[in-house]
Amino acid sequence: MHNAMSSPPAVTEAGQILESVFGYSQFRGRQAEIIEHVINGGDALVLMPTGGGKSLCYQIPALVRSGVAVVISPLIALMTDQVSALRQQGVRAAALNSSLPAETRAETERALQAGTIDLLYVAPERLLNSDLMHRLSAIDVALFAIDEAHCVSQWGHDFRPEYQQLGAIGERFPHVPRLALTATADQRTREEIRSGLLPDDAASFVSSFDRPNIRYEVGLKERPREQLLAFIRSRHAGESGIVYCMSRRATEQIADWLNTRGIPALAYHAGLEQTLRAHHQARFLREEGLVMVATVAFGMGIDKPDVRFVAHLDLPKTLEAYYQETGRAGRDGLPADAWLVYGLQDIYRIRQMGAESSAGEGHKRREKQRLEALLGFCETHECRRPTLLGHFGEHYAGRCEYCDNCQSPPRTWDAADPARRLLSCVYRTGQRFGAAHVIDVLLGQDNDRIRQRGHDQLSTFAIGTDLSRSTWQSVIRQLLAHGYLEPDPEGHGGLRLNDACRPLLRGEQGLELREDLPAQRPQSRARVAASDVAMAPDTWAALRAQRRRLAETEGVPPYVIFHDATLLAMVEQHPRSLEEFAALPGVGARKLERYGEAFLETLATLPDPASR
Known part of the structure; x- marks a missing residue:
């Protein structure tokens, strides 16, 4: 915290507010310099990990500067949660949104006019599509804080088109400081935030993206429900967590299955009736020890600090989405787990989605790069943090000693020769058959499907009997992950060679792959x-x-x-x-x-x- 003898009065006041209102004796990370910059009227892009204290970067300036601070938030649940927490701390906070009764909205508008609100939370739609802009023009505005600013990116994981219209704030209020805040954004998304939401001379404050309290663990999907159950029972019995699934149906099935096994769970997806979704979210926020099984429709508005784990039963689409979703664990700084299981079908499905996309070639190329980063994170046999943080332009030296690879280093093996045999088999069978058929050929299986196609006469027939079926499945999964193989773009379930495999096929390049071991029961960790x-x-x-x-x-x-x-x-x-x-x-x-x-x-x- 700043020294009271040498700090400017406003900064000293910020330190006093930190202690008297929020109960903390010192600022964390770059909070102090961000708050000082905003108090002095500066604009800022703030990138800070979930749980890193982003909210204080606008809440404290809101209490130091004169006027009302307007916080643009994408979800009603999020603003309701934050307003409730601020009021508990004695801060005059309010929200304006469609869920409020007309009488409450009118009362808030009167308080706004009277200058008795310090922070006003609104959705972008309400700010832009009502007379609120006109009302704000007639009063003193301390600042505008645009939370979850990555929503402005059209190709991001939480795109909200209304965010692209928020540049109008600068035109209407050119002398009011603006902050754009997010917990995750790659370089391209940062540029979109700056160009769409902030003036050219806005300062950037990028904190470390590392969440040292989160343990990252990635495993192979074998019996995912049983794996999930063992993970929860051994490490997080009676604790709150989030389980992400790709499909709406899976969320309901897995939530029901967990309940039958003594794990209190709810389902959440965009197809549920709105009041039921809201009820499930409210229960998750208010109850302890509840597990939410959800699609990615759930999470952005969750400010629950005691989520002890985030589990993925399907691969997310990008490493950025994975980071954002896992960041909902351990917001209180206490130990938490990010646990993911995936398999060959997950990689195949997500690559197929990219191949079938109707987007332009430039976008497809960028999304492919994001997918490569995700798969590189999953398949690495080194410490996971350098790969994860490197995606956001942050260098991480050494080992964290806290992820699964650091605590139980995986073995690798020289897979260049098996990989060449498999790639040759994919080529000689016509680059249109799936993994099961290709492995049958390699293992010399005598069945009608192989004989009818003449694949028992190929030079690659039965050249893989020295390896098990599960090993060949592992090789295919990792060749897909490394980009040597790709799904048939026609969507028929086949595999084909990628140009990237040529040096490997010609013997100009070696290949080390992870040795897949049978899934082990998770080690118990004290709560x-x-x-x-x-x-x-x-x-x-x-x-x-x-x-x-x-x-x-x-x-x-x-x-x-x-x-x-x-x-x-x-x-x-x-x-x-x-x-x-x-x-x-x-x-x-x-x-x-x-x-x-x-x-x-x-x-x-x-x-x-x-x-x-």
Whole structure:
């Protein structure tokens, strides 16, 4: 935090607000310089990982600068959640959206006119397609914050066409600072954000994209439901998580299946009736230990800090989408898992989707590059972080010692000769048959399908009997992943050679592939609460129960009262007075006043682990 003797008054005030309102003693990362820049009227592009504290970069300037700060947010659920949290901290925040009763909207508009709102959350559609712009022109506006700014990118994973019209803010309010904020954007998306939402001289603040509290694990899909169940039971029993699936049908089937096995789960996809979707999302936010099984329609508006895992049962479309989705885990900074299983069919399907796309060649080429980055991340036998972070232009040196590859380094083998045999078989069978048929030829299978096509007479017939069927499937999967093979563009399920395989076929290039081992039962990991407070599990349980009671009374999610990280600090420090309680992270003046006594009473009935 800035030194009060040398810092400008506004910056000193920002530090005081950080502590008195939000309950933190110092800024993190680049927060301080971003906040100072905006307080002084600067425009900014802010790229900061999920859980890195982006919201404070506009919330604190909103409380320092005069006037109302307008926050453009893409989802009603997200703005509702943030307004609720801010009000708990004593901040005058409100939202204007279509879900509100007419009376509430009118009351908010009167408060806006009277200057009694510090932060106003609105969707881009409401800002652009109503008289709100006119109302704002007549009052003092502190700043505009455009959250989830990657939505402006037409070829991004969360495109919202309304975002492309937000450049009108600069024309209408040329002297009001603008921030565009996102947790993920590759270089092309960053350029689109700058050109579409910000003036040319806007400063860029790019924080590290590393989420050191997230453990990345990628495995082969064998029996995905059982693999998922074993993962949840062994590592995250009783904890909140998100499971992503490609199809709507799969979300419902897997949610039902988990429920029959004692894992409370809900389904979420765009095909559900709107009120049911909203009900499921509200339950996920308010309840602890619930698993949401969803398509990518779910997630962008989720600000739940205690999601302990994000699991993928299908490959996402890009590494950028994967990063965004996994970033919903561990927003509170406590340990979390990003777990993914995939197989040959996933790679085939996602490559086929790219081949069948009706987009222009330039876009198809860029999407192919994004897919190559995703597959490179999945198939790497090195530390996963350099591949993941390198996609966003960030260098990561060394090993993280926390991903699956660092903790259990995979073995590799010289697969150049098997790869050449397989590629030759694909070529000699006509480059129109799928993996099963090609492997049958390599293994010398005697069946009608092979004899009718004369494939038992090929030179590649039975030249692969030294390897198992599962090994050949592994070779095909990895050749598809590395771009040596590609799906038949006609969509008939066949494989064909890519020009990239020529050096390999000619013997000019070697090939090391991962050795696929049978899936093993996940190793048990103590739950976050139990591992960090192993000496005081009763205290942890009592504090969570107190938080739940307060949340139910006030009609808010438990984490709005206090994050898990604050509860853990209570366990570790066992405060005995309001003064000691005020020193805990996440305890601002308003929360101290509202909840301090209740939690101190709970702690007073429990033994202090330090005295044992």
